[in-house]
Amino acid sequence: MSSGMRATGTRDTVVAEPKASRAPVPVWLFFLLFVLLFWAMYEFDRRGGWFHSQVYTPYRSLAELQRYQPATGGISLERGKVVYETVCALCHNTDGSGKPNQAPPLSGADWVVGSPDRLIRIPLAGLTGPIEVKGQTWNLAMPAMGAALSDDDLAAVLTYMRSAWGNQAEAITPDQVAAVRAALAGRMQPYTAAELQAIP
Amino acid sequence: MSSKSAFQTATGDSLPADISCRWPLFVLLSGAVFWLLAGSILTLIGTIKFHAPDFLAEPAWLTYGRVRPAGLNAMIYGFCLPSALGLTLWLLARLGRTTLAGAIPVVFGGLLWHLGVGAGVVGVLSGDATGFEHLEFPSYAVAMIAASYLVLGVAGVLTFRQRAERGLFVTQWFLLAAIFWFPWIYSTATILTSVYPVRGMAQAVVGWWFSANLILVWFGLVGLGIVFYLLPRLLDRELESHYLAMFVFWMLILFGTWTGIPKTAPVPAWIPMMSKVTTVLAGLALLGAALILHRTLGADYRLLSTDPSLMFAGFAVASFVIAGFMGIAEVLSGASSMLHLSWYATARSWLQLYGFFAMALFAGIYYVWPQLTGRPFPLPRLVRLHFWLAASGVMLAVIPLAVGGIVQDGNHANPEMAFVDVAKGTLTFLRISSIGDVLTLAGHFLLALNVLLAIGAFCWDRVRIALRTATIELQEQGVNS
Numbered sequence: 001m002s003s004g005m006r007a008t009g010t011r012d013t014v015v016a017e018p019k020a021s022r023a024p025v026p027v028w029l030f031f032l033l034f035v036l037l038f039w040a041m042y043e044f045d046r047r048g049g050w051f052h053s054q055v056y057t058p059y060r061s062l063a064e065l066q067r068y069q070p071a072t073g074g075i076s077l078e079r080g081k082v083v084y085e086t087v088c089a090l091c092h093n094t095d096g097s098g099k100p101n102q103a104p105p106l107s108g109a110d111w112v113v114g115s116p117d118r119l120i121r122i123p124l125a126g127l128t129g130p131i132e133v134k135g136q137t138w139n140l141a142m143p144a145m146g147a148a149l150s151d152d153d154l155a156a157v158l159t160y161m162r163s164a165w166g167n168q169a170e171a172i173t174p175d176q177v178a179a180v181r182a183a184l185a186g187r188m189q190p191y192t193a194a195e196l197q198a199i200p
Numbered sequence: 201m202s203s204k205s206a207f208q209t210a211t212g213d214s215l216p217a218d219i220s221c222r223w224p225l226f227v228l229l230s231g232a233v234f235w236l237l238a239g240s241i242l243t244l245i246g247t248i249k250f251h252a253p254d255f256l257a258e259p260a261w262l263t264y265g266r267v268r269p270a271g272l273n274a275m276i277y278g279f280c281l282p283s284a285l286g287l288t289l290w291l292l293a294r295l296g297r298t299t300l301a302g303a304i305p306v307v308f309g310g311l312l313w314h315l316g317v318g319a320g321v322v323g324v325l326s327g328d329a330t331g332f333e334h335l336e337f338p339s340y341a342v343a344m345i346a347a348s349y350l351v352l353g354v355a356g357v358l359t360f361r362q363r364a365e366r367g368l369f370v371t372q373w374f375l376l377a378a379i380f381w382f383p384w385i386y387s388t389a390t391i392l393t394s395v396y397p398v399r400g401m402a403q404a405v406v407g408w409w410f411s412a413n414l415i416l417v418w419f420g421l422v423g424l425g426i427v428f429y430l431l432p433r434l435l436d437r438e439l440e441s442h443y444l445a446m447f448v449f450w451m452l453i454l455f456g457t458w459t460g461i462p463k464t465a466p467v468p469a470w471i472p473m474m475s476k477v478t479t480v481l482a483g484l485a486l487l488g489a490a491l492i493l494h495r496t497l498g499a500d501y502r503l504l505s506t507d508p509s510l511m512f513a514g515f516a517v518a519s520f521v522i523a524g525f526m527g528i529a530e531v532l533s534g535a536s537s538m539l540h541l542s543w544y545a546t547a548r549s550w551l552q553l554y555g556f557f558a559m560a561l562f563a564g565i566y567y568v569w570p571q572l573t574g575r576p577f578p579l580p581r582l583v584r585l586h587f588w589l590a591a592s593g594v595m596l597a598v599i600p601l602a603v604g605g606i607v608q609d610g611n612h613a614n615p616e617m618a619f620v621d622v623a624k625g626t627l628t629f630l631r632i633s634s635i636g637d638v639l640t641l642a643g644h645f646l647l648a649l650n651v652l653l654a655i656g657a658f659c660w661d662r663v664r665i666a667l668r669t670a671t672i673e674l675q676e677q678g679v680n681s
Contacts, residue, residue: 017294017433029484029491032484033484048473
């Protein structure tokens, strides 16, 4: 048996185990390695969220993610929801859609997402007379439902209303509420829509 | 040589490595061939259900959700691992110019392994599966397999340690790394999914990590290790080259181990992103492997047809490269593409598991077996026939599934199309791919036949030698008296 007989089905009797040549790795493979490493780092930097446990695809960074967070300004939305459901939902409905002949809708209403100074006045002093909400005129009266609430709670409920049911507007802070409350100086008279329009 | 009689040439002269590996490898490899048959029959039953849902629908243990994982696990743990380990032990003994350390424990280890696989397959069929892909075997089977691995792995390391040839060949690094890699990934995955399960999505991440490490890294290490031995051996030339193989080795290990987490996984973005970039980087290992094949052949691919083991080995490398690039295409496809949730992914992992790894193992088994017995396979023509059946079977199974998956993915993106219609649209592709499964199964019967006859012939040789020696002794006694 010669050493040349090394085909499948024959047996090796002379052992000349294989060797590997010492030819170098082609340079272009290393070049490619560095190009791909560069691409990998670029790609990871761009979309990997840098190991942050709260960043999920398709978001790329914590900053981007925060842009899509409901604006709360440090106010608890959960608290706002609780206040809303105990104080306001009876008339305005839990989903903010209002109730016919009882109270106009809050979702999508300009009064809610618009000027904070007008909005804060409504629960603090109440509202009466004709008012146009989403193209429909209502002529009812709302008592000062928020006058008894603390600044924190009123800020929380208004902020909740401004970020729930598709509404998107920045938060209302307890300081803003306190400022308006001071400006009202114990006013008991409910506002009219026309009066509110005059406030910026 | 001429002074020796025929039967002595058949069994005499064997290398110490071959003699010491004989029974351990008989046990490991013939058991593996048994599971290969069982696994592919179970898989085929699963596939037929796509065309005829009523087929064997009655007994719970033959429903799709059980036969499919039972078949796949029989394929992986019954066929792939024991044959890989058997070939590893032989290669380490041969390349180290030594004998197999602990041959007798390895025989029992091999028996325990196959018993464990039996328990696992029965367990999965009876509804005990764990629910993690590629890790479906219930705990009692895992315990047996782990105990057996301990024996086989230690035998491998000891064989390596006692080597007489100090210089290392490429194959040895690949196989030695593989010996340590498997217990690492298998124990980590089993502990984190079943023993002390991590919470929520982390379990799925562990599962994906394990699958990728098994199929890309571990199969890669062993499969390439075998191929890199057979190429220079059968071509009677040097492997091209030592450094290129080292490059492949490190690319596979450094980058391959991060891959496998799909982009839609509901986990923090860095995990799928890491997987994506490393999948692309691991592509360098594919290029390297292709280059090694190309350069060792000297660009003359016809050389592969000179030997059936070379044909299997060449096909294996081609599948390794193609499957790898299919994986890269999958991670690079656009954000809206869900290729990894279509048949395309099934096609890719089958190409990796069967087209690459099983084919590399066939190459090894067909080459090594005659070294052990000292005889060629009884039906050598069937070896080539097996190659053609396996090669056409893989292509018929993989190409339609991949194309079907791409069509399916396109249809999923079409809001006009109902999900059921999308699923029905893949049926033609599934039908063709089932034909491929039948062809590969036919090939497995050929391998089994050759192995059975070879064991029979070997034992018969043994009996003849014993008889002949006894007769000679008797005659001598007659002459003396």
